[in-house]
Amino acid sequence: MLKNYFKIALRSLLKHRLFTIINLAGLSVGLVACLLISLYVRHELSYDTFHEKGHQIYRLVTDIKTPTETIHSNVTSAPMAPQLGERLPEIEAYTRLWKRNAVVAYKDQKFQENDLYLADSTVFNVFTFPLLKGDARTALKAPFSVVLTQKTAKKYFGEQDPMGQTLRMEGQFPVKVTGVLKDIPEASHIPFDLLLSMSTLTKHMQPGLDEQWGNFGFYSYFVLKGNTNPQALETKIRGEIDRLIGKAMSKDQMWYILHLEPLQELYLKSDRGAPQQGSLKNVYIFSVIAGFILILACINFINLTIARASERAKEVGVRKVVGAGRQQLTFQFLSEYVLLSTFAFGLAVLLCELLLPSFNAFSGKTVLDSTFSNPTFWLILLGLALLVGVMAGLYPALVLSGMKAITVLKGRFATSRQGLILRKSLVVFQFVISVSLMVCTFVVYHQLAYMRQQSLGFSKDQMLILNLNDPQYMARHGATLKAQFSKIPGVESVTESSTVPGSGSMGAYTHLENQKGELQASNIGLYSIDYNFFDQYQIPIIAGRSFSTKFSTDSTQALLVNEAAVRSLGYTSPEQIIGKKFDQWGRKGMIIGVVKNFHDVSLRDEISPASFRINPNEFQQISIKIKAQHIPETLAAVEQLWKQAVPERPFDYFFIDQSFNDKYKGEEQFGKLFIYFASIAIFIACLGLIGLTSYATFQRTKEIGVRKVLGASAWQVTTLLSKDFLKLVFIAVLIASPIAWYAMTRWLEDFHYRAAMPIWVFPLAGLLALGIALVTVSSLTIKAATANPVKSLKTE
Numbered sequence: 001m002l003k004n005y006f007k008i009a010l011r012s013l014l015k016h017r018l019f020t021i022i023n024l025a026g027l028s029v030g031l032v033a034c035l036l037i038s039l040y041v042r043h044e045l046s047y048d049t050f051h052e053k054g055h056q057i058y059r060l061v062t063d064i065k066t067p068t069e070t071i072h073s074n075v076t077s078a079p080m081a082p083q084l085g086e087r088l089p090e091i092e093a094y095t096r097l098w099k100r101n102a103v104v105a106y107k108d109q110k111f112q113e114n115d116l117y118l119a120d121s122t123v124f125n126v127f128t129f130p131l132l133k134g135d136a137r138t139a140l141k142a143p144f145s146v147v148l149t150q151k152t153a154k155k156y157f158g159e160q161d162p163m164g165q166t167l168r169m170e171g172q173f174p175v176k177v178t179g180v181l182k183d184i185p186e187a188s189h190i191p192f193d194l195l196l197s198m199s200t201l202t203k204h205m206q207p208g209l210d211e212q213w214g215n216f217g218f219y220s221y222f223v224l225k226g227n228t229n230p231q232a233l234e235t236k237i238r239g240e241i242d243r244l245i246g247k248a249m250s251k252d253q254m255w256y257i258l259h260l261e262p263l264q265e266l267y268l269k270s271d272r273g274a275p276q277q278g279s280l281k282n283v284y285i286f287s288v289i290a291g292f293i294l295i296l297a298c299i300n301f302i303n304l305t306i307a308r309a310s311e312r313a314k315e316v317g318v319r320k321v322v323g324a325g326r327q328q329l330t331f332q333f334l335s336e337y338v339l340l341s342t343f344a345f346g347l348a349v350l351l352c353e354l355l356l357p358s359f360n361a362f363s364g365k366t367v368l369d370s371t372f373s374n375p376t377f378w379l380i381l382l383g384l385a386l387l388v389g390v391m392a393g394l395y396p397a398l399v400l401s402g403m404k405a406i407t408v409l410k411g412r413f414a415t416s417r418q419g420l421i422l423r424k425s426l427v428v429f430q431f432v433i434s435v436s437l438m439v440c441t442f443v444v445y446h447q448l449a450y451m452r453q454q455s456l457g458f459s460k461d462q463m464l465i466l467n468l469n470d471p472q473y474m475a476r477h478g479a480t481l482k483a484q485f486s487k488i489p490g491v492e493s494v495t496e497s498s499t500v501p502g503s504g505s506m507g508a509y510t511h512l513e514n515q516k517g518e519l520q521a522s523n524i525g526l527y528s529i530d531y532n533f534f535d536q537y538q539i540p541i542i543a544g545r546s547f548s549t550k551f552s553t554d555s556t557q558a559l560l561v562n563e564a565a566v567r568s569l570g571y572t573s574p575e576q577i578i579g580k581k582f583d584q585w586g587r588k589g590m591i592i593g594v595v596k597n598f599h600d601v602s603l604r605d606e607i608s609p610a611s612f613r614i615n616p617n618e619f620q621q622i623s624i625k626i627k628a629q630h631i632p633e634t635l636a637a638v639e640q641l642w643k644q645a646v647p648e649r650p651f652d653y654f655f656i657d658q659s660f661n662d663k664y665k666g667e668e669q670f671g672k673l674f675i676y677f678a679s680i681a682i683f684i685a686c687l688g689l690i691g692l693t694s695y696a697t698f699q700r701t702k703e704i705g706v707r708k709v710l711g712a713s714a715w716q717v718t719t720l721l722s723k724d725f726l727k728l729v730f731i732a733v734l735i736a737s738p739i740a741w742y743a744m745t746r747w748l749e750d751f752h753y754r755a756a757m758p759i760w761v762f763p764l765a766g767l768l769a770l771g772i773a774l775v776t777v778s779s780l781t782i783k784a785a786t787a788n789p790v791k792s793l794k795t796e
Contacts, residue, residue: 023304024344026687027388030297031348033680035381036359037290039367044283047187047267047276051128053223056092057263058230060084060220060237061272064523065255068514068568069609071507071523073216074272078202078209080241080258081220087240090233093125093223096198097190099275101469103649104194105168106156112467112650115193118201126223127190133163134179143204145197147179152193170470171648175200186366189267189274190219213245213256214509216523219275222260230260252511254521281747282670289677292433296681298388299426300688301337330398334390341389345382352381363669424728427692430685431732432739435769437678439740440747442761444671447748450603450755451664457598458501459538460657462631464638465500466622467652474619477645482530484641485624490634492625495536498528498618501600502659505610512561512591513580514569524565525600525610526584528618534595536625543574544593547614555614557589563597565609584611602663603753623656682769686776693725693777697784704784714786721781722774729773733766740765 048054060081064071078096085094098118104111123129124136131139132150139147146167153162162177169175175196184191202209209215224230237258242249249255261270268280319329353371360366368374371381468474474481478496485494499505508526511519527533531547531554534540542563547554559582563574571577574594582591597607626634635653642651697704704717741757748754 019304020340022687022690023301023340024347026300026304026684027297027341027344028347028351029680030293030300030684031344031381031385031388032351032355033677034290034294034297035348035352035384036355036367037286037293037677040359040363040365041283041287041290043187043365043367044268044278047278048189048264050185050187051263053126053128054264055262056224056226057126058222058224058260059263059266059270060222061259061261062216063257063259064216065257066522067253067520068570069522072272073507073523074219074270074274075216076218076220076258077213077216078218079211079213081218081222082210083244084237084240085222088233088236090225090228090236091222092225093122095120095123095126095221097123097219097221098198098201098217099219101467102169103171103469104156105171105648106165109156110648110650111155112652113194115191117190117192117195118198119195120198123195126221129184130182132180132182133161136179139179140195140197141199142178143197143199144173144175145178145200146175147181147195148177149181149193150183153177153180169196173204189276191276213248214254214523216507221263230262234258234260252521253518254509254523279666279750281750285743285747286673289437293677293680293684294384294388296430296433296684296688298391299430300684301388303423303426303688303692304690304694334394338386338389341385344389345385348385349378349381362672364665423692427685427688427725427728428732428735430681430688431729431769431773432736434678434681434685435733435736435765436740436743437674437681438765438768439736439761440744441671441674441678442765443740443744443748443757444667444674446758446761447751447755448664448667448671451667451751451753452661454603454753456501456660457539457596459536459625460501460660462626462628463500463537463656464624464626464635465654465656465659466624466638466642467620467654468622468646468649469620469652470649471498471618471620473646475617478616478619478622481622481645484645485622485638488634488637488641490627490630490637492627493532493536494625495533495623496530496616496619496621497533497623498526498615498620500621500623500656501537501598502602502656502663503621504601508584508611510585510611511583512565512569513582515571515576519581519583520569522565522568522609524561524568525608527610527612528615529612530616530619531614533612533623536623537598539598540596541593542596544578544591546593553589554592556587558592558613559584559587559589560593560595560612561591562595562607562610564607565611566594568609582611584613587613599753602660604663604751606752682772686772689725689773689776690780693721693780696724697721697780701784704787714782717784718778718781721784722777725777726770726773729770730766733762733769737762737766 051057059074060076062073062076062080064073076096081094081096085091096119100116100118101112101114102116104113104116119140121138121141123140124131131147134147139145148156148162156162156167157165162180165177166174167177181195224233237260241256241258245256261272266274267276268278268283270277349371356368356371360368371378474496482494482496485491505525505527507523510522510524510526512522512524514520529547531549534546541560544560546560547558551558561577566574566577569577577591577594580591582589595612599605599607600610601608624638638653639651642649700721704721707717707720741762745757748757
C-alpha cells in the first residue's frame with residue numbers, strides 16, 4: 001500500500017512539473033537558509049565549551065571606583081589572582097594571561113606575532129589546551145620558556161622537531177621552546193599562537209610587578225572547587241581585598257570591587273569585553289529569523305498545495321466514489337508531501353555543501369567543514385525535512401480528503417470562509433516578516449553610514465601608521481626615523497606616540513586636582529605623544545595651550561587632558577582646570593591645556609577621560625600624513641626606507657581610516673545577512689502569493705468570463721483581481737512597521753553614538769513590498785484577464 005502511495009505521489013509530482021519546481025524551490029531554499037543560520041548559531045553557542053572544567057572556571061574582573069566614576073574593567077592587577085588563589089580555599093587553581101605583540105625570529109625568519117600571551121605555568125591546570133609535546137606541569141615554569149601551537153611550530157620549524165629550539169623575541173632575548181600545543185579551537189574567547197612564561201615578565205622584564213596592585217592588564221581566571229557558591233565567594237574576595245589594600249585604596253580615594261564571570265558566558269554575555277567577543281542579541285535575532293524562514297517555507301507549501309487542490313478536486317471525487325476512505329486519501333496526499341520534502345532535503349544538502357565555504361568566508365568563522373563530515377547534521381536535516389513535510393502537508397491533506405464527492409464531481413469546488421481567511425492571514429504573515437527584515441536592513445546600513453560619516457574629532461585621511469611596538473628602540477632611534485620619513489617627497493608630516501586614535505589607550509593610575517583642591521584618584525587613558533601630535537591629527541586645543549619645545553618643563557612636568565576628564569572632575573568649563581596639579585606614574589606637575597574630545601575607540605563606546613604627555617620612552621608607533629595624490633608611491637618609499645632602517649622588524653603598517661572601517665565589520669556582515677535573509681523571505685512570500693493568486697483566479701474563472709462578455713477590459717479585470725492581494729500586503733506593512741521599529745530601537749541601544757531612527761525606511765520598505773507583490777500578482781492576473789471568455793463559459 002505504501003509503495004502504491006509513493007508511486008502515485010511521484011506520478012503526480014512529475015505530471016505537474018511547474019507546481020513541483022516552485023514548491024521544491026521554496027522548501028529547499030527555506031531549509032538551506034534555516035540550516036546555515038542554525039550552524040552559525042550553534043557555533044556561537046559553542047564557545048569555550050571544550051574545557052573539561054568549563055563549568056567551574058570563572059574570570060576575575062574589576063570595578064574601579066573613584067568619587068566621580070566607575071570603570072568596569074575586564075582585567076585585574078598582577079597580584080590579585082595569586083594572592084586570592086593562595087588565601088581562599090574555595091579556589092582550586094588560578095592562572096593569568098597578559099597579551100602583547102612582539103617580533104619573533106628564528107634564524108633569518110621574522111614574524112610579527114599579534115596573538116602572543118604571557119601565561120602562568122598553571123594555565124594547563126585551568127584550561128583544556130592539550131600538549132602534544134612537552135610536560136604541562138613544567139612547560140611554562142622557567143623564565144624564557146615558550147609553548148607554540150601546531151600551526152605556529154610548523155610556521156617556524158617546518159617538519160623538524162621544535163622542542164628545545166631557540167626563538168629570539170624583539171631581537172633581544174632568546175626563548176626556549178618547551179612544548180607544542182594542539183591548535184586552539186576556533187570557538188575560544190582567547191585566541192593565541194604562542195604562550196610565553198609569565199615569570200619572564202614578573203622576574204626579568206618588569207620585576208616587582210607582582211606587588212603592584214594598581215598596575216592593571218591581566219586576564220585572571222579561577223577554577224572553583226565543586227559546590228562553591230560564586231556569589232558567596234565574591235563577597236569573601238571583596239573582604240580579602242579590603243584587608244590586603246583597603247587602607248591604601250581609602251587614602252587614594254579609589255576602590256576595587258571584584259566580580260566573578262562564568263567562563264562560558266564571556267563570549268556572548270559579558271558586557272566587559274574579551275579578546276574575542278560575540279553578541280547574544282545577534283544570536284537571538286538570527287535564531288528568530290531561522291525560525292521565521294522555516295515557517296515561511298511551510299506557509300508557502302500550504303498555500304501552493306491548497307491552490308492546486310482545485311485541480312485535484314475531481315480526482316478526490318472519483319477516488320471516493322470507487323471506495324477510498326478519508327484516512328487512505330490523507331495518507332496518499334501526505335506521502336506526496338513527504339516525498340516532496342525528501343527531494344527538498346536532498347537538494348538542500350547539495351546547496352548547503354556548495355554554499356558552506358562561501359558562508360564560512362562571509363561569517364569569518366568555520367561553522368562546519370563539510371555537511372558530509374557530520375552524521376548528526378545529516379540526521380537533524382533529514383528529520384527536519386520530514387517534519388516540515390508532515391506539518392506543512394497535514395492541513396492540505398485533510399482539506400483534500402474532506403471534500404464531498406458529489407459536489408466536486410458536479411464541478412463546484414469551494415473552500416470555507418475560515419479557510420480563505422487562514423490563507424490570507426498566512427500571506428499577511430509572510431509579508432510582515434519580509435517587510436520587517438527590509439526595514440531592519442535599511443536601519444543597519446543607515447547606522448553604518450552614520451558611523452562612517454560622523455566626525456571623529458581628528459583627521460584620519462591618508463594617515464599611515466607604522467607599528468614598531470618597541471619603546472626602547474623608539475627611544476634610541478625614533479627621532480632619526482622621524483627625520484628620515486619626513487624627507488620622503490609624498491610625506492606631509494610625521495609624529496610619534498605610544499598609541500593612536502582608534503587603537504585605544506592604556507589606563508594610567510593618576511591623581512588630578514578636583515574643584516575642592518584635592519588630588520582625586522582616577523584610572524584614565526594615557527597617550528604619550530610627540531610635540532606635533534595634535535597639529536598633525538588636527539585635534540583642537542579648546543583651553544590653555546599645547547606642548548611646546550619653548551618650555552623645557554613640558555617634557556617632564558606638563559599634562560593635557562580631554563573634555564571628558566574635565567567633566568569627571570566636576571569642572572563646568574575647560575578653563576577651570578588649567579594650572580591644576582597632577583601626579584601620574586611618578587610624574588608630577590601642572591595641567592597646561594584641554595583638548596577637544598575625539599573618538600579613541602569607536603562610536604559604539606562613550607568617549608572616556610584621557611591624558612596626554614611627552615614621553616619618548618613610551619613611543620611605539622609612527623604616524624605619517626601622506627599627500628592624497630601620491631599614496632602608492634609614498635607607501636613604497638616608506639617601506640623601502642623601513643627595510644633599510646629597521647631590517648630586523650617586518651614592515652607592519654595600517655591606514656587609520658581603514659582601521660576604523662574594520663571596527664564596523666561585524667555590523668556590515670550583520671547588514672549583509674539581513675539583505676540575504678530578507679531576499680529569501682520575499683522570494684518565499686512571493687511563491688505563497690503566487691499560490692493564493694492562482695487559487696483565486698481559478699475560483700473566479702467564470703466571473704472573469706462573464707465580466708469580459710459584458711464589456712470589462714483586461715485592465716479592469718486585472719485591477720479587480722490584484723487589489724485584494726495588494727490590500728493584504730498593505731496590511732502587512734502596517735503590522736510590520738511597529739515590530740521592526742521596536743526591534744531596531746533595541747539593536748541601536750548597543751551604540752552610544754547612534755543615528756535617529758529614519759522614518760523614511762518604513763514607507764520605502766512598504767513601497768518595495770507592494771511593488772514586488774504587484775509584479776508577482778500581475779503575472780497571473782493579466783494572464784487570466786486576457787484569456788478567451790468562451791473557454792471559461794462553455795462548460796458547466
